Amino acid sequence: MSRAYDYVVVGAGSAGCVLANRLSENGRYSVCLLEAGPPDRYLWIHIPIGYAKTMFHPVYNWGFYTDPDPGMHDRKIYWPRGRGFGGCSSVNGLIYIRGQKADYDAWAAAGNEGWSWDQVLPYFRRAEHNDLGAGPTRGTEGPLWASSIxxxxxxxxxxxxxxxxxxxxxxxxxxxxxxxxxxxYQLTTRNGLRCSTSVAYLRPAMGRPNLTVESNAHAEKVLFEGTRAVGVQYRQGGRSLSVRANREVILSAGALQSPQLLQLSGVGPRELLQQFGIPLVHALPGVGENLQDHxxxxxxxxxxxxxxxxxxxxxxxxxxxxxxxxxxxxxxxxxxxxxxxxxxxxxxxxxxxxxxxxxxxxxxxxxxxxxxxxxxxxxxxxxxLRPQSRGYVRIKSADPMDAPSMQPNYxxxxxxxxxxxxxxxxxxxxxxxxxxxxxxxxxxxxxxxxxxxxxxxxxxxxxGASIFHPSGTCKMGNDPLAVVDQRLRVHGVQGLRVVDCSIMPTLVSGNTNVPVVMIAEKASEMILEEANQPSLSQRVPLTSTRAELEAQAS
CATH class of the missing domain: 3.30.410.40 (Cholesterol Oxidase; domain 2)
Structure with missing residues (x-):
């Protein structure tokens, strides 16, 4: 690992672009952003109706399919996922929706302190430039545009x-x-053009000397020293490279590939990792479980x-x-x-x-x-809006280039x-x-x-088909299937966080792009707080349920 940065962010999507901007904003910390896809130079990404052109694009879309779903006549359901700068925010349907107050209050009531509606609202407003004007719940100074039709x-x-x-x-x-x-609906557009997180957050930050962005860099695994994440191994130009994270590795690869990357790195269900000969770093049975979709x-x-x-x-x-x-x-x-x-x-x-x-x-x-x-x-x-069906995401091999198994159980x-x-x-x-x-x-x-x-x-x-909102596979909480705590730190290891749609304990009532931007805004503030006050980075004691679970797992 010849190169070292304070923070290494995996995935330049809806969350990763926000993190890259906010973590590098004050100039104090160096950030490396790894993206498996290319820069967002394709014209149809930026024209709103171009959604149809990117839906099956072989470069800018991962083009995943689920496993045959028994609830859907054993059909494989197409799951497009953005690949390249902006991620899904560069290929989605542009709908500007936050969800209901009750969604976030339920997260907080489940033990996730700091995630109630009143507590996340400032981050929604911080991100937003709403053409309806300022109001108790609306922002007008943020980089992400909410434009009325x-x-x-x-x-x-x-x-x-x-x-x-x-x-x-x-x-x-x-x-x-x-x-x-x-x-x-309001749309994530500005003056007739798509306002992805690449446009809103990453592009304004690209000239900063403390931000390095690597495109066509496919993350293969998180590197650990003991149980501390210290870097990321990735493939670029046919070579396997690595980069060190002096402070943290942050996974923002989405609800399908963040759990896949954790499993490939030795963090996940013990039996699954043993099946593919992956050395265990920490047994977390919830990695890849709790999959939800609309x-x-x-x-x-x-x-x-x-x-x-x-x-x-x-x-x-x-x-x-x-x-x-x-x-x-x-x-x-x-x-x-x-x-x-x-x-x-x-x-x-x-x-x-x-x-x-x-x-x-x-x-x-x-x-x-x-x-x-x-x-x-x-x-x-x-x-x-709030389905009760639950599925899973699980690796099918130890090869990071293989798509994982995805079973929504619709x-x-x-x-x-x-x-x-x-x-x-x-x-x-x-x-x-x-x-x-x-x-x-x-x-x-x-x-x-x-x-x-x-x-x-x-x-x-x-x-029936997906609206492309898979979520919940690295859920936040302290129950037996939780993967991250309320500060989005992965349980049982150090220096590793997940910041994307996968941390949602339950799916929000609506489109997921804007909630993910909020999650990344809030996460960036928590990360910077901990950098400035090291005591904040100390682990919150686990509940007896989690402690017992981890004792059994080890």
Whole structure:
């Protein structure tokens, strides 16, 4: 390890770009950021509608598939993951959502001190530049833009109007902590361009002498001296290299690859590591467990009028018009992306909180990012916000270049099955309500033959897909399956933290990109606090449950 830095961050994604900026900001500490992919120079990353171009890109997308899922007719579900500067924030659907107040209060109630809504709100506001202006829950000075959709689309207006008739209020801001409502989403865009964490955080920091960024550097394992993380081994240009971390190694490789990297490095379930001959550094049975994701059920409709994005994309003249509108004014469909309308409401949960979310898109296609249908079509995609189904991520070999085994176990919980059925029925209720009803010629999928609860559930199993929010695989807490403590330090070792979507004990109620930015903002402050006050870095005593568990594991 000829090179040494104070901090080595693995992954230049939604969290890693934030950490690289904040940890190098005061100039006191040196930071090395390792990214397996390339810089974000591909044009379609930066054009919001380019989401369709990056969905299956062989360079900028990992293009993972799950294992055959028994709850989904043994289908392998496509899981795109961003590869390159910005990570998933460079290829996602741009939706600016924080989740509900209750999500974070539940994290704190489970023993994760410092993670209640009131305690994380300052970090949301710190990150945010909201065009709605300052408010009790909004920020206007941060680098990450929350831009409102100014143009009004007749289909989206009809969707909103139908929800209003069913008692859901129209809102402009879904991010105040109480999500109930329907309206246009805000997007992580700025002046018609994508505002990824690479654009918002990494690019402004790239010229700092104390920040080194290595692209096309695939992390192979964390290096340990005893139980202390001291560096990272990575592959770049066909060579295996290593870099030393004098203070900490921070994993921000995401909910799939952070647990994979821990397991490859000797931190994880003992039997799994033994199976592949990986020397044990510390037995942590929860590494890779607790996998959660949002399952989307996409109902598609044929529209009575040629006003959809299908019509735009199926016409050469209209495509040229779209392109010119974006080039000249940075507005129009190219500046918005796929989904415009959002709706949060309760259809099944006894607590009365919103338990489903809609992504309303003015186009239709057989798959996310696929070619649009030849007819005028639109999509109402509904998902359960807080699924109870749990899966896992586990290495399949000791080769870091092999994708891990990913098993989401969708619809394995009864609540999830009942909520999926209720979500489909509520969608049909919306479709039968004016002013949306008059714009619908037919339900293309699932179609009128799908009516009973059993038939609807079969439709969900056959056509359900991910909204690309895998989380929870290095969960925060002190229970037997917890991987990190409330300061995101990996249990049982020193000098190692995880900062990404994997630390969520439970999945937040909505899209995960903005919560990950908040997590990284909060983590960077904790890391710098500990650097300035070494006493803060001392371990919080483990509970007897964890102590007993680790004694058994050793």
């Amino acid at each position: 100014k143009a009004r689309h007749p289909l989206t207006e009809a969707f909103i109007g139908a929800a209003n008739r069913l008692g859901v209020p129209r809102v402009d801001d879904f991010n105040s902590g109480d999500q109930e409502g329907v309206g246009y 399952l989307q059920i996409r109902l598609m409709y044929e529209c009575t009028q040629p006003i959809t994005t299908n019509d735009d994309l199926n016409s050469l003249v209209r495509k040229m018009r779209m392109g010119m509108q974006w080039l000249l004014t940075r507005t129009g469909p190219l500046a918005i992306g796929i989904n415009q309308g959002g709706l949060f409401t309760n259809v099944h949960s006894p607590d009365g909180l919103p338990d489903i979310q809609y992504h309303f898109g003015t186009l239709s296609a057989d798959s996310a990012g696929g070619s649009v249908h030849p007819f005028s079509g639109f999509t109402m995609s509904v998902c359960q 619809l394995s919980a009864e609540l999830d099955r009942q909520t999926a059925i209720a979500g489909v029925r509520y969608t049909r209720k919306l479709a039968e309500t004016e002013p949306l009803k008059s714009l619908i010629r037919r339900e293309y999928r699932p179609g009128p033959a799908c009516e009973s609860d059993a038939e609807i559930l079969e439709f969900c199993r056959e056509y």
